[in-house]
Amino acid sequence: MAEAHQAVAFQFTITPEGIDLQLSYQALNQIYLSGVRSWKKRVSRVRNSLIKGVYPASPSSWLFVAIGILATMYMQSDPSMGLITKIQQHLPLRYTTAMSVANAQGQTMVSALVFSTLLWLSLILALRFCLKLLLSYHQWMFEKHGRMSNTTKVWVPLVRLLSSRKPLLYSYQSSLPHLPVPAIQDTVSRYLESVRPLLTDPEFKRMSDLANEFESNLGNRLQRYLKLKALWATNYVSDWWEEYVYLRSRGPIMVNSNYYGMDFLYVTPTSVQAARAGNTITALLLYRRKVNREELKPSRVPGTVIPLCAAQCERMFNTTRTPGVETDVLQHWLDSEFVAVYHRGRYFRLWVYRAGRLLSPREIEDQIQRILDDASPPLPGEEKLGALTAGDRIPWAQMRKQYFSSGVNKRSLDIIERAAFFVTLDDEEQGMRGDDPEGNLDRYAKSLLHGKCYDRWFDKSFSVVIYKNGKSGLNAEHSWADAPTVAHLWEVILDAFQLGYTEDGHCKGDVEPSLPQPQRLVWNIPAEAQVSSSLAVAQALADDVDCHVFPFREFGKGRIKKCRVSPDAFIQISLQLAYYRDRGGFCLTYEASMTRLFREGRTETVRSCSNESCAFITALESGETEEECRRLFQLASERHQNLYRMAMTGAGIDRHLFCLYVVSKYLGVESPFLKEVLSEPWRLSTSQTPVQQMNLFDLKNHPDFISLGGGFGPVADDGYGVSYIIVGEDMVNFHVSSKYSCSQTSAVPNLFCTTDRFNVRQYFHGLAFKVSQIQQNKII
Known part of the structure; x- marks a missing residue:
């Protein structure tokens, strides 16, 4: 328990002579440095909010506007056409006759600065509106290569001009257009065209009749509600898609929803499991730092300057999907200084920051090696606890409420859910290797998709798997983001070998000898709280996947x-x-x-x-x-x-029909057409x-x-x-x-x-x- 004593900043005892106070200056220094890191992050968020809030202008552009207004006033010209005088009349300032001249000049200066600020904000809104209009133009995508229209030729330099400043990760968010609601006639006709080759003539006639009936009657009513939502909401699809397609699904998310990413095909940077984990965890945390500081470049349409929405990056780390009886909930925390680690049935909390400093890859490797060397057995009920996240959602929600809502179980579960991400130190070897490379590659895929059904935490935004032979992989939960966002992250992590390894395959860097041991999570799981039913459901699903x-x-x-x-x-x-x-x-x-x-x-x-x-x-x-x-x-x-x-x-078929179906359910009306479309x-x-x-x-x-x-x-x-x-x-x-x-x-x-x-x-x-x-x- 040495690490517990190091975490105590002071101790005191009451004696006959009074209170004996003992301060731990080392602990106080750790608290101070952690506080400094926290405040630096707050300041960084405020600064980034200001920079992206005025994009495509810059905060310094206010100074140029103010100087320009003051210069024109100095030349006895009023660029405000009387507005500065109006502002001056409403300023809550009073002055005596003796100092009237000086105070009047001061009032004029303040009024000019207020007008400059209002003008500056108006220009920003105008620029942002222009950029939004430009980004709403998509005809360029339908033009053949080498046959650019005159409109597109004018559009391209305008987009480059308004996006020439170096943007932060979320700088374009407020300038992106809203997803349009297609005309219901267009969606229905496109749908019928898409199913024509799949249906016989009688089947197509029946479907056409259903579609025409829907379009001429109920469809228009549903469309009006959907357009109302599109006017009010940022995106008329995304919140319903996340809730009804992902979070309200009551079946297992393992295999059915979660997906996986693989390592290099031919290269394994090191065969030392702890070293691969050290560099991988470091690369992930460095990526998280760039996301938090918004230092990542916004993703763009390949070969163009057209930005893509970066909203999915917000919940990449420190996020988990918590189960509910009717619907799950995505929980996101602003920060986390540790990761959760699983190895041979035991769960650990691994602190990745020390006194506000990110541990070096070599230090993380040393901590991982301590976990690998730990020979302690799993606590009763601990080894296969992760199967709860792999089975049906309702039993997991009920089990969570009954056995994980208080005490040590709640504290340990909170650590896993609040962790930056989840790491599995797998005791198997995987990859394209041996005498059966193709078969081993298939087994590698199955391992990443479901593992043993209890050695991954499928609720986390993503789980990293480090195998015994140094191969790695990733399993991602689907509700918070789609594959391209995770693929962008994983490409950077695969590049983590550039952090470097020594000749014997270990991470580079030094190790601070006073680092505390990784914290073993403690559980008190009653014998009746069996996970066997969830494990049986998950195992049957995993065994069925080819x-x-x-x-x-x-x-x-x-x-x-x-x-x-x-x-x-x-x-x-x-x-x-x-x-x-x-x-x-x-x-x-x-x-x-x-x-x-x-x-x-x-x-x-x-x-x-x-x-x-x-x-x-x-x-x-x-x-x-x-x-x-x-x-x-x-x-x-x-x-x-x-x-x-x-x-x-935005001229697709299925998301529009899906949202119309959701509206029909809210209104309590049935549509045979939508019901059949959504069940295909x-x-x-x-x-x-x-x-x-x-x-x-x-x-x-x-x-x-x-x-x-x-x-x-x-x-x-x-x-x-x-x-x-x-x-x-x-x-x-x-x-x-x-x-x-x-x-x-x-x-x-x-x-x-x-x-x-x-x-x-x-x-x-x-x-x-x-x-x-x-x-x-x-x-x-």
Whole structure:
């Protein structure tokens, strides 16, 4: 208990001679330094609030306005057209006759400064309004490469001019436009167009009748309420999407909602588990410092100066999802000076700051090694406690209220939930290694997706996993943010090897010998508080997940772009071809698209299975001529690109219909059309993981530093989940998931079947060969 005594600032005892006061100057110094760090953060927040509050102007611009106004007044000119005199008349100042001249000059000066401030604020509002108008223009996205319209040619330099100042992370937030509500006629017509290739003629006629009935009657009433919300709320979708899609879900978030990110494919910077943890934790905390200080550059549309909403970064750290009977709640704390660590059934609190100073990577490594060397057994009920976060939400909420609302259990749970993030020191080895690299890669994915179902804390905003052989990974909770935000973080963390390792694989730096031991969390869990039911639910779900990860090396976006085709469209059409050959038909296909061009935007659905893509695949399979295939493929690719752009610019289908459905529930009215639309299964759910910080890794000179990206579980029990990441010019990594319980799906191609089931690799390569062959024949 030495660390407990060090934390006491003073002690006193009452003796017959009086009070004996003993001060601990070391502890008082620690308190002082921690207070200094806290006040520095407060000052930094105030400064950043001022800087981003006046963006795109600067705080110093007030001085130029004030000097300009005073200079014109000195030249006997009134730039305010009488307003300064009006302000002077209302100033609460009184003066005597003897000092009337001096005080009158002082009043004039104050009035001029007040007018300058008002003028300055008016100019800021005007600039911000102009920037918002410019950022509301999205037609540039629909123009073909090299064919820029005159409007866009004028728009580009204006955007550059108003965003030329170096922005903070959140500087653009107040200038981003609000997400528009599409016209209900447009949404209904686009929906019918998206389902046409999936329905027979009688089915399509029935759906058209339902849609027309909805549009002409209930739809307009719901639309009026939705437009009212759009006028009042920052974003008419995001709060309902977060609450009803994520937080109100009562099933397990493990596999169903949470997703994972992988380490480098070929490189492991060190095989020392504690050292990898030391640099990873340090890199995460340095990233958090940049987020808190708003030093990160705002994300932008690749290749442009158009900013993306950064609101999701606010809850990246010190955040947890707490369970409730009806709905969960996201809790976020402004700061946390520790992380929670799990190792072999024990939970620890690891302090990462000492006297206001962030521990060095070597010091964190030393602390992690102490945890690894700790041979104490788990307390009763402690080892599998994390299974509560992996099972159904209602039992976890009830258990939390009954056994974790007071005493040591509450204190220990608070430490986990208030931690900056969660760290698991896994006792297994993972990665693409050994005699079965492909099988080990699949097991690596499953480990990150669900682990042992009790050795991750799935409620935390994200959990970092450090394996015994130095490999790492990440499991992220989905409700607080979408994958691109977490991917941006993870790219920086993978770059943490630049913090450096010694020749024997340890972190660099010195260790302060007086660092206290990591604090073991204490639990008092009654015997009747069993977690076996939650563990059984989670284990059954984990055992049912089939994962397959493979890096596709035959070619990448370089070869695809030579065919003058969008790489994303190419991959989406390949996935539909794979599904068609696997199941003999088409299905509703989900591709995630961001709407972060708008304030607090999250995602929209691209219904990538279109009439055009189905026509191309049908022609390809039926042996049509190359010229016809070329024409249909070009149409399918252009159609997909247009659908993606429409989703990004607020003209999507599914979020609008979702919000109309929520409004109908609030009004207590039923819509057969909306009910059927919202119940349609997404048997092919896809997502691209973007590489956002391409400057971090030079893949040409260092081809081994390839990220595998990440993946997620299948959305439908009889469907597939497919995540892919386009790495460099010559590689695409795929993550495919399905469920063993469905006899019609298989993530891993079965070589003993007559046909390879969902063999994306085969179909992707075959489609590329077909397109390349057409190109060589100069049809494209």
